[in-house]
Amino acid sequence: MSVAATALGIALLVDVLRVWLPSIITIFGQAAATPAELMGAFALMWFVLALGAPPLVRRVGPRPVLLAAAIVLGGCRAGLGATDGGQVQLYVASFGLLAGLVWLAATAAGTADPTPGLVLGLAAGTVLHTALDTLDLTWRTDPLSWVLTGAMVAAFLALSWRAESAPGPVRAAPWLLVGPALLLSGMIAGSPALATTAVSYLYGGAAGTAGSTPLGDTWPGVVTAAAVALFAGAGLARPPRGPMRWLAPVPLLAGTVMFVVPPTTLLIPAILLTAVGLGACLAQAAPAAPAAPQAPAAPQAPAAPEAAAATGSAAAATTRGPAGVPGSGRPGMRAGFAVVGGMVVFAVGAVLYYSAYDLGYPNQWVPVVLALFVAAVAMRRPVRRPGSAVRRPLLVTVAAAVATLLAAVAVPNNAVQVREPEPGPVRVVAYNVRMGFGLDGRFDLAGLVDVVAGQRADVVALSEVDRAWLLNGGHDTLALIADRLGMRYVFAPAADAVWGDAILTRLPVTETRTVRLTPVGAPTGAQALAAVLDTGIGELVVVSTHLQPPPDDGPVVQAGEVVRFATGYAAGRPLVVAGDFNTEPGDPAFQVFTDAGLVDALAPARPLPTAPADAPDEQIDHIFVSAGLTATDAAAPPSTASDHLAVAVTLDRARP
Structure with a gap:
């Protein structure tokens, strides 16, 4: 052909x-x-x-x-x-x-x-x-x-x-x-x-x-x-x-x-x-x-018609199928x-x-x-x-x-330059984007972008970010989302080099760090990504993570590792820890964060279930903040662009 x-x-x-x-x-x-x-x-x-x-x-x-x-x-x-x-x-x-x-x-x-x-x-x-x-x-x-x-x-x-x-x-x-x-x-x-x-x-x-x-x-x-x-x-x-x-x-x-x-x-x-x-x-x-053509053989006596027909039929059978092709x-x-x-x-x-x-x-x-x-x-x-x-x-x-x-x-690149922070509160969104695929199985880039843009987010913590898996179509989901939001990103791998968590923002990023979390029997890898941002409320440490619970148990071990990493890295600075924690309020892994002095920023709006997106009955996506921050306007906007709902909150410094 x-x-x-x-x-x-x-x-x-x-x-x-x-x-x-x-x-x-x-x-x-x-x-x-x-x-x-x-x-x-x-x-x-x-x-x-x-x-x-x-x-x-x-x-x-x-x-x-x-x-x-x-x-x-x-x-x-x-x-x-x-x-x-x-x-x-x-x-x-x-x-x-x-x-x-x-x-x-x-x-x-x-x-x-x-x-x-x-x-x-x-x-x-x-x-x-x-x-x-x-x-x-x-x-x-x-x-x-x-x-x-x-x-x-x-x-x-x-x-x-x-x-x-x-x-x-x-x-x-x-x-x-x-x-x-x-x-x-x-x-x-x-x-x-x-x-x-x-x-x-x-x-x-x-x-x-x-x-x-x-x-x-x-x-x-x-x-x-x-x-x-x-x-x-x-x-x-x-x-x-x-x-x-x-x-x-x-x-x-x-x-x-x-x-x-x-x-x-x-x-x-x-x-x-x-x-x-x-x-x-x-x-x-x-x-x-x-092979190169060979010299013709010496002429031989003609074969009987029956033999010639049989020879020709056998030769044809080796080169042509029953359809004659x-x-x-x-x-x-x-x-x-x-x-x-x-x-x-x-x-x-x-x-x-x-x-x-x-x-x-x-x-x-x-x-x-x-x-x-x-x-x-x-x-x-x-x-x-x-x-x-x-x-x-x-x-x-x-x-x-x-x-x-x-x-x-x-290919148009719509990413904007870093902007200087303006005085005022910071809107934070945490969103498990399921590699960009909605509940209908379609790659719903527009739906994901609409959710984040609708919250007028300053900082976005993304989980289940896929950047090149052929299994998911070979997209760079992170670059596609960031480009349409006009935000810059920081990415850290969790499972392999192209699957993990990210932080998106238009604000200046002055420092980043990542740490791998112990698998403890969970198949998919996990990490915690920290970024120091210059915001309207001063320096802010944001940690994006996605905890992976071991079989038949909660992610208590990984929760402890995230708390130690986040609080140690923040060193007294205002801190936000956000993402998909695969644990509900009151569970042991959830209490690891509250016992460390972090505050459930979504508590005033609870119950606030986030999964599955079409009929949520689990509260597994969270935003924790340090005691020096106040949280208002908590929300989980409805959407089926992922199997999770995004959670959003507005943060400001606590008034004396």
Whole structure:
């Protein structure tokens, strides 16, 4: 099939995955209310169902299966923007994923070399995600988004209709790498959100924290553009022969190791090394060039008609399936099973990596094992590939890099400069944003921003902030929220480098610090982030945290650690401790804060339940303040933009 059709189909499939993955968590899983094992089984079911595609392709032929699957994939991708979330979104995305897997199996049966289409498709997806500031077209409601989505789907269907089977041997190994390549690209090599996060760590006020990049900063775009160039250049270039070919997996393995080990300053080289190593391995796995034609054999006596017919039938059977389409026989069937099997590897890898934050086991080995798998498949046999199927690959590589950089520069940056504090009280908001997803399972950026803006907040403590998890669509949720509020941010990781807690403000931040909290059996990591702000009531220490209770117990141990850290760091200065504490008033963990002399700032308005957002009956989001502060106007504004309600309070100095 044509390179352009394959590339566009890959880009659409990645778009569907960016909706399907978070739908598993927020709709089917209801954000940890459903056992992780059940969520994993439901997710894997769709990939297992696709194992029936290769036999179907062999029986019917690649072209009719491909066209039918392309129509369903395109229709589901277009339809996702029209859903209002909920079960409809979950199953439209699920059937779109299944159609995408069937489309891959049919494409594999008639495409000798998938590498150019795969490389260009992943690169195009990165360029588009960069241009959209990591906010997918599915979550946008403006007319231009509908036009772009329709244009992509129409182009994909037109190219699929015109595509022809490519001559040459159909080798299974390159197709086996499609799934692992999608996962490593989405997690590391092709993630503009990870690039933004990586650069923001260079602006952190203390070790282990990240800060807002300056207005107009282009370094995240430069990192993403360099990654696209390295990936596309290595993937489309002629791979080296001889001993040099064994260098291809080295940067891939080094990059994945840097991704999972501290310090966070290694994230930038992790992105670049993974990009070039992944591209090089895909190039190594491409099918060998056809053997040179041999001299014609000496003429032989003509065979009997019956023998000639039998010989011809046997030869045809090895190259043509029952539908008479090249590649629909056993080689094409093996390639179909390989690509679906590779996508099963994608699913298993994603489940193993991200479910660790619910089940509590080490997951750092998952990207490294995926890299080893890619290396083992890619280096299985020598490559005699004469060159890429893409004309002028160097020109394509440069164009992709320039397009990425222009896309990054064109993204509006509405962040404002720090303002001098004005005399008067300070409005503080604490909000668990559930990675940006509302109760309907849609990425509700506008709803989150409306809640905070409606409180006219000066300081915002955010919990469950996701900055690049592919599981949640690969957004930089923190940068998106801060940009629309016109606030600067300080971020500290809790689970890994891109998931944690943040403080947003327009006020000057003079100092920051973070401390890791003891897991005590809780699967997800926890931390406490402190920032010293210059406010209208003087210097104010704000601590943002999200306590994680151990199984069948309250977060008493972590509560004590937060109190000791916060009070010690404040050293007598006015103090605010805010966030999702996973404990209710009167519980032992709650009393740890009050026993330390901190005041429940929301007490005058209680009962003030905050979760679940549509019918709150738990008071687990709190704001504690030191005795020298007074709290008024406590509120929990109604909204379903998250599974929690925000809590807000106005703080002033106590009058003598």
